[in-house]
Amino acid sequence: MQSRFRKGTLWAAAALSGGMLLAGCGTTTSAPASGPAKTKSPTAEISIGTLYASTGSFATSSMPEYQGLQFWINQVNASGGTYVKAAGKKEKIRLVSYNDQSSAQTATSLYNQLITVNHVNMLVADFGSVLTSVAVPIAQEHKQLLFDQSGTGTTFFTPNNPYIVLTSLPTSALWPTSLANYLISQHYKNVAIVYCENDFDQSQDQTLTRLLAKAGITPTYNNAVPTSTSSYTVILHNMAATHPQAVIELGYPNNDISFMQALQASGSTFPTTFTIFPGQLPSLFEKNFGMKGLNNMFTYPAPPLFTVQGVNYGMPIAQFAQAFKKQTGSSPNFLNVAGYNTGLILQKTLATATSLSQKSLRQAVTGFSGSITTLDGKFQINNQGAQIGETLPVGQFTVSNGKLKVNFMS
Amino acid sequence: MSTFLFAVVSGILFGVFFSLMAIGLNFAFGVMKIVNLAHGDFVMLGAFGAYYALSTFGINPFATMIMEIVVFLVVGVGLYYGIIPRLLRSDDPEMLSLILFFGISQVIEALATLAFGTxxxxxPTNALGQLSFQLFGQAFESSWVISFLVSVVAIGLLYVYLYKTKMGIATRAIMANRDEAAASGIDVNRISAIAFGIALVLAAIAGTLTPFxxxxxxxxxxxxLTITSFSIIVIGSLGNPIGTVVGGLVYGLSLLLMQTYxxxxxxxVPYVLLILILLIKPSGLLGKGARNA
Incomplete structure (x- = not known):
């Protein structure tokens, strides 16, 4: 029995990991469909390699971001391609993409495959810090510039790594600035924070607690939970026991949903309750909790919940929303905007770089940093590649005349 | 102190629910010596059934539960006759079942993704009722208490089935020795098919409660969910349904105390407990070196 069981356990582990790997290796190409490139070609077409997660805990965020990138490629190819300065002409884009199924392990081998087998011209990371974290060292090792869409963890950006550029969100270290300012302005003394254990949320927690400490505020509760946490009731009970004036939950969409469900079930209310993703995926949260559930919730509103002024590159938000809906049949959310914005940065890079070498691409990004404003905000990176031009305000959802509105607090 | 008590009571409520979630997996293993790696996917289907029934048609989760009991019983019996007798005729059914059910799990997940999206x-947690439950000066969610009670009833009914009915006694005979049970005139396939159906019914009931x-x-x-269930039955004792209750309680208490402190x-928690049990008592907490009915 014992040996059979142990044998069975080993089989189960092997079957699970093998299956995950096989399932993740399904190659898809799109717009136009063709096989993966074997060598880098500066003249035929531009190959862009990326990963997406069609299943798993990051699918909610990864798929819309991927959709946004696909939208950009379709737009570019429909207009005959994008101008590539290195070739002196317009070239079409070929997307090489694989499904990492939200698994960082699967993503590791697939990022390697994009670089060493597919030899893509430009490498784009999957959504978020968890799935980007494994790409950073791989890209650095292969001296391939990583266009990091939304992996904002501060540890990715180091002085000795020029092979990373954050495109569509500010680095996590900047996110909580507006939130901290708001909490300080309210003269709160009791703040309770729960954050997920990943670069994205940990960076935010560190920045938030540092800024609060400067104002003499020490959180009464500040604990980490695994990113896979799905039940927050006990955690919320423990937070409530500290009688907080503000309850801050820093997680990914699945965490925010579970947290809000626990909040709704407990019937607890606090003067300020903050979660990140309702501002980026409002329709998803409205579907789960209704307007009533979102009423008074604080969040980081992002386009299209607000309109960036002074757009000088790519479509402004209204035009994008119209074109996106025409092409996909659905209204865009922030992650669609983020994916499209990544495309715009790739486009500008190709239009600026004098060659397709990775160093030249990076120099090109540095060159136009600070000079373009897209529908996502001002694109500006620091010398480590971290995005510092965009800002995220704090907003509060309110229901007015049967409609969900956002009041901006900062 | 209040935090500790809240964690302990919550751990017991969760533990019994986890027992329900895992017991079907253990029951199927006990009777057929197969590991249903798609067990968690059946729990997931039960959960989506509850979601769509309520959100689309406004059907109460308890009514959905009753409908799912019928549907999953039929699916379980059908699935048994479709694949398991062939599997059991192979040289190593235990090993092959892992591969086969892993494949079924992947198919279910892929189809569910197509059907339900990502x-x-x-x-809403008040869909199970809005009664408040107070213990030791702490308020507990009514959905937790109701899920606990439903789990106790479901596990209790399984116990009654196994120990107080003719079919249950036949099931235990098969669990003890399939060949001897067949030799003594028990319709092994029919009893096993019903057992597999019951295993999926237990998964469906747990699934209905899972969103809460x-x-x-x-x-x-x-x-x-499969990994969690697998850990619980190993902690309790593989092949012993009563051990699953102990495994669930140990898991639930450990998880919620860890969440608190x-x-x-x-x-x-599940992985640490799994490793500890495999190292210290590989047959599980209630294991006696042999499978018990």
Whole structure:
């Protein structure tokens, strides 16, 4: 029995990991469909390699971001391609993409495959810090510039790594600035924070607690939970026991949903309750909790919940929303905007770089940093590649005349 | 102190629910010596059934539960006759079952993704009732208490089936020795088919309660639920349904105490317990070196 069981356990582990790997290796190409490139070609077409997660805990965020990138490629190819300065002409884009199924392990081998087998011209990371974290060292090792869409963890950006550029969100270290300012302005003394254990949320927690400490505020509760946490009731009970004036939950969409469900079930209310993703995926949260559930919730509103002024590159938000809906049949959310914005940065890079070498691409990004404003905000990176031009305000959802509105607090 | 008591009571409520979630997996293993790696996916399907019944047609989760009991029983019996007799005729059914059910798990997840999308969905926790439950001066969610009670009843009914009915006695005979049970005139296939159906029914009942206990549900959550269930039955004792109750309680208490006092390590609980049990008592807490009915 014992040996059979142990044998069975080993089989189960092997079957699970093998299956995950096989399932993740399904190659898809799109717009136009063709096989993966074997060598880098500066003249035929531009190959862009990326990963997406069609299943798993990051699918909610990864798929819309991927959709946004696909939208950009379709737009570019429909207009005959994008101008590539290195070739002196317009070239079409070929997307090489694989499904990492939200698994960082699967993503590791697939990022390697994009670089060493597919030899893509430009490498784009999957959504978020968890799935980007494994790409950073791989890209650095292969001296391939990583266009990091939304992996904002501060540890990715180091002085000795020029092979990373954050495109569509500010680095996590900047996110909580507006939130901290708001909490300080309210003269709160009791703040309770729960954050997920990943670069994205940990960076935010560190920045938030540092800024609060400067104002003499020490959180009464500040604990980490695994990113896979799905039940927050006990955690919320423990937070409530500290009688907080503000309850801050820093997680990914699945965490925010579970947290809000626990909040709704407990019937607890606090003067300020903050979660990140309702501002980026409002329709998803409205579907789960209704307007009533979102009423008074604080969040980081992002386009299209607000309109960036002074757009000088790519479509402004209204035009994008119209074109996106025409092409996909659905209204865009922030992650669609983020994916499209990544495309715009790739486009500008190709239009600026004098060659397709990775160093030249990076120099090109540095060159136009600070000079373009897209529908996502001002694109500006620091010398480590971290995005510092965009800002995220704090907003509060309110229901007015049967409609969900956002009041901006900062 | 109040935090500790809240964690302990919550751990017991969760533990019994986890027992229900895992007991079907153990029951199927006990009777057929197969490991249903798609067990968590059936739990997931039960959860989505509850979600769509309520959100689309306004059907109460208890009514959905009754409908799912019928549907999953039929599916379980059909699935048994479709694949398991062939599997059991192979040289190593235990090993092959892992591969086969892993494949079924992947198919279910893929189909569920197509059908339900990738976004997590939730149900309002008051859908199970709005009674408040007070113990030791602490308020507990009514959905937890109701899930606990439903779990106790379901596990109790399984016990009654196994020990107080003719079919249950026949089932235990098969669990003890399939060949001898067949030789004594028991219709092994019929009894096993019903057992597999019951295993899926238990998964469906747990699934109906899952949105209220575990938060958002999504198609790929099944793998996590299978891993959790697998850990619980190993902790208790593989092949022993009563051991699953003990395993569930140990798991639930450990998880919620960890969430309270060392939250960042909470999700390591099933794996740490699994390793400890395999090292110290490989047959499980209630294991006696032989499978018990």
């Amino acid at each position: 976004n997590p969905v939730t149900l 206990m575990l938060g958002g549900i999504y198609p790929s959550v099944g793998v996590n 060392l939250s960042s390590w909470a999700n390591m």
